[in-house]
Amino acid sequence: MVTEFRLPELGENIESADIVKIFVSPGDHIEVDQPILEIETDKATLEVPSTVSGTITALHVNENDSVEVGQLILTVEPAENPSAAATAESPQPEAPPSPNTEETPKAPAPSQQPASSPPANIPQQAPQTIEFYLPELGENVVSGDVVGVLVQVGDKVEVDQPVLEIETDKATLEVPSPASGVVKSLHIQEGETVHVGQLLLVMESLNIPEDTAEPAPGFVPPPPAESKKPSVPVYEPPQPEKVIYPKPPELPVERKSSGFDPTRKLAPAAPSTRGFARKLGVDINKVPGTGPGGRISILDVQNYVKQMSKKFEALKESGGPLPGVAMEPLPDFTKWGEIRREAMNNVRKKTASHLSYAWTTIPHVTNHDKADITQVEKLRKKYGERAKAAGGKLTMTAILLKIVASALKAFPKVNASLDMEHHEIIYKAYYHIGVAVDTERGLLVPVIKNVDQKSIIELAVELTELSQKARDRKLSLDEMQGGTFSISNLGGIGGTYFTPIVNPPEVAILGVSRATIEPVFVEGDFQPRLMMPLSLSYDHRLIDGADAARFLRWIVEALEQPFLLALEG
Numbered sequence: 001m002v003t004e005f006r007l008p009e010l011g012e013n014i015e016s017a018d019i020v021k022i023f024v025s026p027g028d029h030i031e032v033d034q035p036i037l038e039i040e041t042d043k044a045t046l047e048v049p050s051t052v053s054g055t056i057t058a059l060h061v062n063e064n065d066s067v068e069v070g071q072l073i074l075t076v077e078p079a080e081n082p083s084a085a086a087t088a089e090s091p092q093p094e095a096p097p098s099p100n101t102e103e104t105p106k107a108p109a110p111s112q113q114p115a116s117s118p119p120a121n122i123p124q125q126a127p128q129t130i131e132f133y134l135p136e137l138g139e140n141v142v143s144g145d146v147v148g149v150l151v152q153v154g155d156k157v158e159v160d161q162p163v164l165e166i167e168t169d170k171a172t173l174e175v176p177s178p179a180s181g182v183v184k185s186l187h188i189q190e191g192e193t194v195h196v197g198q199l200l201l202v203m204e205s206l207n208i209p210e211d212t213a214e215p216a217p218g219f220v221p222p223p224p225a226e227s228k229k230p231s232v233p234v235y236e237p238p239q240p241e242k243v244i245y246p247k248p249p250e251l252p253v254e255r256k257s258s259g260f261d262p263t264r265k266l267a268p269a270a271p272s273t274r275g276f277a278r279k280l281g282v283d284i285n286k287v288p289g290t291g292p293g294g295r296i297s298i299l300d301v302q303n304y305v306k307q308m309s310k311k312f313e314a315l316k317e318s319g320g321p322l323p324g325v326a327m328e329p330l331p332d333f334t335k336w337g338e339i340r341r342e343a344m345n346n347v348r349k350k351t352a353s354h355l356s357y358a359w360t361t362i363p364h365v366t367n368h369d370k371a372d373i374t375q376v377e378k379l380r381k382k383y384g385e386r387a388k389a390a391g392g393k394l395t396m397t398a399i400l401l402k403i404v405a406s407a408l409k410a411f412p413k414v415n416a417s418l419d420m421e422h423h424e425i426i427y428k429a430y431y432h433i434g435v436a437v438d439t440e441r442g443l444l445v446p447v448i449k450n451v452d453q454k455s456i457i458e459l460a461v462e463l464t465e466l467s468q469k470a471r472d473r474k475l476s477l478d479e480m481q482g483g484t485f486s487i488s489n490l491g492g493i494g495g496t497y498f499t500p501i502v503n504p505p506e507v508a509i510l511g512v513s514r515a516t517i518e519p520v521f522v523e524g525d526f527q528p529r530l531m532m533p534l535s536l537s538y539d540h541r542l543i544d545g546a547d548a549a550r551f552l553r554w555i556v557e558a559l560e561q562p563f564l565l566a567l568e569g
Contacts, residue, residue, distance in 0.1 A: 003052050003076045007067050010041055011477040016068045017041045018346060019061055028056050030076065037061075037073070042350030044480070045473040054078035130179050130203040134194050137168055143195045144168040146188050151201070155183045163201065164188070181205030192278065269296040277301045347442035358504050363540040366499045366511075367548045371559040373515055374530045379562060392461030396512070396532070397435060397489045401459045403558045404510060405431045405451040408485060411551045415484050417505040418542055425542065434483035434503065435463060437470040444470040445503065447483040491515060491532070500537045507542050510555070511535035532559070 010017060017039040024036050035047040054076035061073055137144060144166035151163050162174035181203035188200055267285045269277075276298050277284040287304045289296035333339045344352070373396070380394055387394035408415040408431055417426045431452045434445040446466035451459065469475050488500045489512040500511040515532035522529070536552045 002057060003054060003078050005036075005050060005052050005073050005076065007039075007048070007069050007071050007073055008051070009069055010039075010046075014041050014069070014477075016066055019063050019065045019067060020045065022059070022061070022063055024056055024059075024074070026056050026059055030054065030056060039067070040346060040473070041477075042346040044475050044477055046476075048073075052076050052078065128205060129184075130181055130205055132163075132178060132200050132203065134166075134175070134196050134198050134200055135178075136196060137166070137173070141168050141196075143193055146190050146192045146194060147172060149186065149188065149190055150174075151183050151186075153183050153186060157181065157183060157203065166194070175200070177203075179203065179205060267296055268294055273298050273301060280305055345441055347439075347444065351442050354503075355501050358501050362502050362504060364499070364502060364537055365540045365545065365548070366535055366537045367545065367552050368497050368536075369534050369549075369552045369556050370531045371534060371556040372520065372529045373532045373559050376559050376562050377515075377530055387457050387460040390457050390461050392457065392464040394456070394460050395463070395489075396491065396515075397487060398456055398460035398463050399559075400487055400489075400510070400512065400555075401433055401435070401448060401451050401463070402454075402456050403555055404433060404485060404487065406558065407551060407554045409452065410554060411547065413543060413547060414508045414538070414551055416507060416542065417484075418507065418539065420541075428484050430484065432482045432484050434480075434486040434506075435466070436486065436488040437467050439471050441473070444475065444480070445483070445486060446470055446475055446479050447481065449482065485509070487512065497533050497535050499535060502537055502539055507539040508548075508551075509537050511537065 007017075019037055020040050021038040022036070023038070024030060030036060030050050031053045032051060033049045036050050037048050039046060039048055056074055057077050058075045059073075060075070061067055061071075067073070134144075145168075146164055147167045148165040149163075150165065151157055151161075157163060157177045158180045159178065160176045163177045164175050166173060166175055182205070183201055184204050185202045186200075187202070188194055188198075194200070267287070268289060268291075269284055269287075273296055274284055277287065280301065282301055282305060284296060284301070287296050287300050288294075289300055291297055291300075376399065377396075380396065380399065384394040387398070392398070412427050413425075415428050415431065417428070418424075419426055430450065432447050432449045433451050434447045437444050437446060446469070448454075448459065448462055448466065454462070466475070466479060469479070483503065483506060485506055486500075486503050486509040488509060490498065491512050491514045493514070495513045497513055498511050500509045502509050511534070513533040513535070515530050517528050518531045519526040520529040520531070521527075534552060534555065536548055538548050
């Protein structure tokens with residue numbers, strides 16, 4: 001029996017890799033945990049061990065192939081197990097056929113028995129139904145959140161009695177009933193978002209405006225009795241007449257673009273299915289139904305969400321535009337001269353897609369400031385030999401790691417993440433800081449864990465080790481995950497200020513540029529001071545400009561007065 005070995009899971013959000021080297025060939029005997037190939041993902045290069053033992057009968061991949069998780073790598077012929085083979089080859093007894101399978105007819109379920117006669121008591125006069133839709137709430141207001149439902153099924157309400165309380169983006173207001181009657185069904189609940197023209201509740205009332213009376217605003221009289229005559233002579237119980245109050249308003253064209261159109265035909269779906277779609281934030285009218293007559297089931301809603309999620313992930317991974325953003329085709333560059341095309345490596349592809357997603361989904365703002373590092377630079381040179389003796393290099397980045405960790409404790413919002421699905425802020429009690437490293441393959445960001453618990457010398461040693469591992473392609477997946485904040489230092493290259501892109505799910509990143517000697521007015525005189533530009537990019541959904549300015553000022557003052565770091569922690 002041939003055993004298949006497929007590419008196993010490689011890590012969180014990693015679905016494919018490039019094969020760098022294959023260590024085995026057909027005919028080789030392999031054991032469990034023996035390395036069989038070396039692969040390169042967008043985060044690391046690693047060896048893949050075998051999970052089976054036996055003789056290789058076929059290889060299904062080649063070097064430089066791109067393979068996906070679950071793809072067939074090789075097949076092996078394991079050592080024979082006589083007892084297992086005997087068990088597998090022994091015939092299994094077949095279950096004898098039921099002798100009465102075709103002879104005994106199935107009795108229909110009681111619930112499936114057709115009704116042969118009308119009910120005993122047929123009402124001679126049915127009550128009339130009043131459907132109440134959400135009226136206009138104000139100019140440019142097309143929806144609101146239900147704060148409170150003030151009535152229940154069975155309650156008797158009067159004209160102008162408040163039936164629910166709604167909160168819009170402008171105010172909180174009560175919605176009064178347009179008529180009197182008894183509430184028969186509620187179609188909304190607290191916490192739900194409702195749109196103008198959406199059905200709120202249904203009431204029953206016999207108090208219908210007479211033809212001679214002045215009709216109530218928005219009152220729609222029932223259709224003439226002639227239109228209700230059945231087309232075929234079959235029994236049909238009397239149907240309640242409907243009074244739609246108020247009639248769903250005709251929204252202006254520009255406001256119909258919000259996605260809700262009260263005049264369109266309602267999608268065929270059960271109330272439970274509609275409620276399920278609302279909880280997922282899905283427009284039920286966009287879901288294709290697979291039931292009879294296009295009826296929509298809960299499974300249809302689930303499949304629709306899966307399809308939309310796959311489309312979104314495909315766009316995000318490709319680095320292309322999100323839905324609604326058009327991508328223009330590239331021109332033919334050969335019309336103007338010679339060109340050369342080169343395939344992106346995995347790091348560059350991941351960088352392109354991740355940063356496109358970050359820039360598209362995060363509202364970026366960047367604050368800039370300068371720090372006088374004249375004093376801290378003297379200390380860095382003075383104690384540099386200690387870090388060198390420990391195996392590291394005392395750089396400004398190593399010093400900033402310690403300062404930033406202390407700043408994050410003072411400003412916990414900068415060390416948080418946003419959960420927009422549940423509308424929550426996630427505060428973290430740990431301080432893992434990523435440092436951008438420039439490599440031949442592109443930008444990699446190893447993460448130094450628990451920065452607040454380490455000395456500057458320890459941080460210098462660990463930063464040196466991780467930077468070298470990044471350049472040697474030796475970083476593990478764990479060494480690149482779990483960051484709560486990032487630092488990108490371009491001081492060794494040059495420049496003044498720049499706008500680094502936030503690395504989600506983080507909410508801020510610190511950019512560092514080259515320090516230069518500048519004249520600074522100090523104590524009544526200009527003095528040459530070493531000034532270092534700093535740039536803080538942040539997610540404006542969570543961090544306000546004033547908070548960002550205070551955070552950046554905290555870092556500046558800690559650099560200018562190193563004693564404050566020991567004083568305030």
